[in-house]
Every structure is written in C-alpha cells, then in structure tokens.
Amino acid sequence: MSTITPxxxxxxxxxxxxxxxxxxQPETIRLYPLSNYTFGVKExxxxxxxxxxARLKRLEEHYQAHGMRRTCEGILVCHEHNHPHILMLQIANAFFKLPGDYLRPEDDEIEGFKARLDERLAPVGSLGEGNKAGDWEVGDCLAQWWRPNFETFMYPFVPAHITRPKECKKLYFIQLPQSKVLSVPKNMKLLAVPLFELYENTQRYGPQLSAIPHLLSRYNFEFVNExxxxxxxxxxTGAPDSYVPRPKVLAGGDDVDMKTENGTH
Structure with missing residues (x-):
C-alpha cells in the first residue's frame, strides 16, 4: 500500500x-515571539x-472617601508558534489576573496605570539596566467592567437600576516592544496563556479573562520571528500540526521547577 506524501x-x-x-479595521498589531523577552523575579x-x-470592606472605605474606584489592567500579547499568548499573573497557584491594579485617588489615569504596571512587572537591580520607569505603550481600551455594589460580581455594563457603581475596571491593550525585561514578584507566577486556552473557559479563568479572545478579534496580527x-x-498560516497551545510558566512561584511546570523535562 503506497504512502500518500504531503x-x-x-x-x-x-x-x-x-x-x-x-x-x-484597526491597524494591524505586530506580535513578537515569547523568546524575545527576558523574565526574572523580585521581592x-x-x-x-x-x-x-476584607477587600470588599476596603473598597467600601475607598468609596466613602473618594467615590468610585478606578482600576486599570493590561492585556500584554506576544506569540509562540504564530499563536497569540497573553501574559498573566497567577497567585497562590489558583487565582489568575492581568497586570495592573486600582489607581490612587490622585493619579492621572494613564500615568497611574503605568506606575502600577511597573510595580508588578518592572525589573529591579541589574535586570533593570536600560529600562525606564513607565516605559509602556498603552493602546486601546478594549473593555470596561463595572462593580455595581460592594460584592464580587462585575458586569460589562452598568445594570439599569444602578446609578452609582462602586468600581470601574478598564482593560487596555499594551503594545509590547520587540524585546523587554520583565520581573514578577516571587510569590506570583507569570504565565503565557494562549487564546486557545482562554476561549470560553470561564470555569477556570472567569468571565473577564475568558472574554479576551473576543476583545482581540477586532485586530489583525503580524507574527514576527526572532x-x-x-x-x-x-x-x-497556523502553527505546526504537532503544536498544541497551553499555558507556559515564565517566572515566579516559590520553589518552581520550570521544566517540570512546562512539561519539558
């Protein structure tokens, strides 16, 4: 029996x-390979x-003193095997979140957001050579999520009966440069999560993160090699036939064996 060749x-x-x-169509976004970036850990x-x-109690105190809380988080995208991956933090081996946080009441939105990104991902010491504070290219606001009450639930709209939402969270696209040094607190992990893994996976990632593939579908991408x-x-063209996208641990996590975590031992 003859073999069919490709x-x-x-x-x-x-x-x-x-x-x-x-x-x-919005402008085409250029994505650089995961291997272009350097990852480390910090305190x-x-x-x-x-x-x-306790978190909701602090939110209530913030609201009483300053009004609605403003939160900004970043969608940082790179690629591996021509498939987009999102850089994401994992806390306590369970909870996933995007880099960013709530702004201080006196902060300008964009400058305050850049400062929060620095807190989470900017390197320190020798890793920081050549990196400037606030060196982030903040792009389009891709989504707004609203917290109507002092509860955990957030919605991508303001419910009709709510006139004073307690928090607004904006998700911004962050254009990564061709190369960059990133450093994650050692009690967290920095992951590269493929869109394939996030799509409709609300059970693992929740509604905000699992919606990211929808948010990014407005863009066309160019995938660049090293x-x-x-x-x-x-x-x-897509990825090689043998490639199956899955999350990859990049840095962080106490006593993490990277090869074991990523199945490359």
Missing part, C-alpha cells in the same frame, strides 16, 4: 483570492487583604 494532498488549482475585507508583594471580605521578519499574518 505534496499529493496539495491542490493543483491556485487559491481564489477574495476582494479586500479590511474596511474600518514578594504580599496581598493587601487577607480575605475577599530576526524581525514577518513570518505569518492573520488570516494566514
């Missing part, structure tokens, strides 16, 4: 090229609140 499966007819289909950043109840060459575009 060339035998190719069509002898050239593909039909459709008319342009990019009207009113522990303990959680401000020992429990969810040499700065565009190797794929959307729509275009």
């Amino acid at each position: 060339t035998a499966l190719q069509s002898s007819q050239p593909p039909i090229i459709p008319l342009d289909f990019n009207a009113n 522990t950043q303990p959680e401000e609140d020992p429990s969810v109840l 040499d700065g060459e565009v190797v794929a575009k959307t729509p275009g």
Whole structure:
C-alpha cells in the first residue's frame, strides 16, 4: 500500500483570492515571539487583604472617601508558534489576573496605570539596566467592567437600576516592544496563556479573562520571528500540526521547577 506524501494532498488549482475585507479595521498589531523577552523575579508583594471580605470592606472605605474606584489592567500579547499568548499573573497557584491594579485617588489615569504596571512587572537591580520607569505603550481600551455594589460580581455594563457603581475596571491593550525585561514578584507566577486556552473557559479563568479572545478579534496580527521578519499574518498560516497551545510558566512561584511546570523535562 503506497504512502500518500504531503505534496499529493496539495491542490493543483491556485487559491481564489477574495476582494479586500479590511474596511474600518484597526491597524494591524505586530506580535513578537515569547523568546524575545527576558523574565526574572523580585521581592514578594504580599496581598493587601487577607480575605475577599476584607477587600470588599476596603473598597467600601475607598468609596466613602473618594467615590468610585478606578482600576486599570493590561492585556500584554506576544506569540509562540504564530499563536497569540497573553501574559498573566497567577497567585497562590489558583487565582489568575492581568497586570495592573486600582489607581490612587490622585493619579492621572494613564500615568497611574503605568506606575502600577511597573510595580508588578518592572525589573529591579541589574535586570533593570536600560529600562525606564513607565516605559509602556498603552493602546486601546478594549473593555470596561463595572462593580455595581460592594460584592464580587462585575458586569460589562452598568445594570439599569444602578446609578452609582462602586468600581470601574478598564482593560487596555499594551503594545509590547520587540524585546523587554520583565520581573514578577516571587510569590506570583507569570504565565503565557494562549487564546486557545482562554476561549470560553470561564470555569477556570472567569468571565473577564475568558472574554479576551473576543476583545482581540477586532485586530489583525503580524507574527514576527526572532530576526524581525514577518513570518505569518492573520488570516494566514497556523502553527505546526504537532503544536498544541497551553499555558507556559515564565517566572515566579516559590520553589518552581520550570521544566517540570512546562512539561519539558
């Protein structure tokens, strides 16, 4: 029995090229490979609140003193095997969140947000050489989530009966440069989570994070290799047949064996 070679499966007819289909499309986003970035760890950043109840109590105190809390988080995107991956923090091996946090009452929105990104991801010591404070390219606001009451629930709209929401969280697209040094507190993990893993996975990641593939679908992407060459575009070629996207631990986590975590031992 003869073996069918890959060339035998190719069509002898050239593909039909459709008319342009990019009207009113945002500019194409260039994504750089995960291997372009350097990851390290820094001192522990303990959680401000020992429990969810304590966190909600502090939110209530903030509201009484300053009004609605403003929170900004970043969607940082790179790629591996031409598949977009989101840089995400994991706390206590369970809780996932995007880099960022609530703004101080006196903060300007964008400058305050950059300062919060620095707190979470800016390197220190020798790793910080060549890095400037607030060196982040804050792009489009992709989503707004609202907390109507002093409860854990947030919604991508303000419920009709709510006139004074207690918190607004904005998710911003952060354009990563061609290379960058990032450092995560050692009590957290920095993960690269593929869109494939996030999509409709509310049970593991919750409604905000699992909605990210929808938010990014408005963009076209160019995937660049380590040499700065565009190797794929959307729509275009996909990953190798043997590649299955899954989260990868980049840095952080006390006593973490990276090879074991990522299944590469």
